[in-house]
Amino acid sequence: MADTYDIIVIGGGPGGYVAAIRAAQLGFKTAVVEKSHLGGICLNWGCIPTKALLRSAEIYHYMEHAKDYGLSAEKIGFDAAAVVKRSRGVSSQLATGVGFLLNKNKVDVIWGKATFTAPGKLKVEAAQNPPKNAKGGGDYSAKHIIVATGARPRALPGLEPDKKLIWTYFEAMVPEKMPKSLLVMGSGAIGIEFASFYRTMGVDVTVVEVLPQILPVEDEEIAAIARKRFEKLGMKIMSGAKVSGVTKHADSITAHIEDAKGAKHDITVDRMISAVGVVGNVEGLGLEAMGVKIERGIVVTDGLGRTNVPGVYAIGDIAGPPMLAHKAEHEGVICVETIKGLHTHPMDKNKIPGCTYCTPQIASVGLTEKKAKEAGREIKVGRFPFIGNGKAIALGEPDGLVKTIFDAKTGELLGAHMVGAEVTELIQGFVIAMNLETTEEELIHAVFPHPTLSEMMHESVMAAYGRAIHV
Known part of the structure; x- marks a missing residue:
């Protein structure tokens, strides 16, 4: 006889485990099916370990340029194996943390690969080397099944990765x-x-x-x-x-x-x-046999996670771009709350921030200047350079730009785009402003702390309206 749940989530990545925890919070008997590692690609092979690598590179860069800060450092070097080991250790720590959170919320973890046999029914092929005393292979059922299987690297014909060269x-x-x-x-x-x-x-x-x-x-x-x-x-x-x-x-x-x-x-x-790029992991789940609509490798949903087959849902990368962990997490919450019958609405993808953690960092939300013009908007654009900011100069990071785009008629913030030190930590301010439908007047009247990089956000807004002070 199949083990029965209210909700089963296929995939323990950011979208999957967040959906499962929210489901448990709402009183659903919940399980997650995971075939290899909790936290998914993001935590184990993407977002988190790359940031650990980039942090090592950042510190190495500062060590090489110690004299720029009045310091001295000799015999600068690195141990590649140690850099990698630190990155893997960070991922391992967080994966363990995900397991703790699922256990804390009484979410069962089923170790294996799931395939639909019918709506509401799954067969799980046991994973190799699962944790001791873990649930594994067998038949499972749930009224609601959320597919959150993520994505994998895209391969171009003739240029397929071979793991060596x-x-x-x-x-x-x-x-x-x-x-x-x-x-x-x-x-x-x-x-x-x-x-x-x-x-x-x-x-x-x-x-x-x-x-x-x-x-x-x-x-x-x-x-x-x-x-x-x-x-x-x-x-x-x-x-x-x-x-x-x-x-x-x-x-x-x-x-x-x-x-x-x-x-x-x-x-x-x-x-x-x-x-x-990446492609969604939609194959081998039995979705096609059940008639779940898939277009161009993406499971079609209604914006609330629901597919065309009752009781089957999709979130995260397999539900379409932007293929970002924070988008998947929010979709998971929306999906589960919709199942619960709470008041929900589709995510506004125009308000999902994107961050690139290179040197210099890049962060953005909303329309680019080109997209705003193509949409027929009359716009005001504000720009403020890092060289005009005291904190940036003190940090030794004078290169960069904060750019804001407003609707000229209404003062609506249409987009914000940044390049420079720590902009991935600044962008959330503009995300919140857009979600609260904040106008340029309200942003101008806000008091930003000094000395901070965030002052450039304020100056950029004022620059769009001819009021910038420090440039």
Whole structure:
């Protein structure tokens, strides 16, 4: 006889475990099915361990530039294995924490791979080496089943990762040794973060982007500033170019590149990272057999997590972009609260922030200047440079920009875009402002603490209305 629950969540990543905890809080008997590790890709192989690597690189950079701060440091170096070990330790600690939270909220963890046999029914194939005394293989049922199986790296034909010469983010996070040279294919958040990490650690890095602009989803002006900084730090960037093929050698790889003008270039490097996006894990779940609507590799939902099949829900990466952990978490909460019958509404994807933790950092929310104009909006744009901020200069971080975009008629904040030190910690201020429908007048009247980087947010708003003080 099948074990029965109110809600079963397939996938223990950010969306899945948050949905499960919220379900338990609302009184549902809940279980999570996970085949390998709690916390999903984000916690184990994405968001968290990359930030640990980037933190090591940041400190190494400061050590190399100690004299800029009136300090001295000799015999600067690093142990690649120790850097990786620290990153893996951070992930392990947090994965253990997720298990603790699920247990605290009385959520059962079923270790294995789940497949639908019918609406409301699952067969779980037991995982290899599950924790002792854990639930595993068998038949399970629930009135509501939420699919949160995440995504995996996209592979291009002829350029498939081989784990040796062509890496995905899995291999890039645990190098046995630092390569001397590296080519990164793709300049989205994943590609640029790895390019930034390896370049800071002394690797000769080349980035190839098929589109004319690197960081394609970002505001053009912000992306251009970032590119200038990347190149100043020694990164080589080829935009409007594509890797048409590769030739593999014993311990290196030659990338055959075609630029925007049709000219061909060969670049030989030790390793290549494929960072051309991700695809949802929709296969092997039995969704198609039940008639769940899937379009272009994405499970179609109504914005509240519900698919076209009653009792089947989808959240996170498999429910479509933006493929971000915080989007998945919020979708999980919306989905569960909808099941409970609480008042919910679809997430406004225009108000989901995006952050890239390279050097310099990049953060944004809402419409870019170009998108706002394309939408027919009459806009006011404010800009404030880091060089005009006392805290930025004191930190030795004078390069960067805060940019805000307002509707000229209503004062509505349409978008905010930043590049520079710690902007990933600043963007939430604009996210809150947009969610509260704050106008430019209210932001101008707000008092920001001095000296802080956040003052640049204030000045940028005032600049849009011709009132900036320090520029």
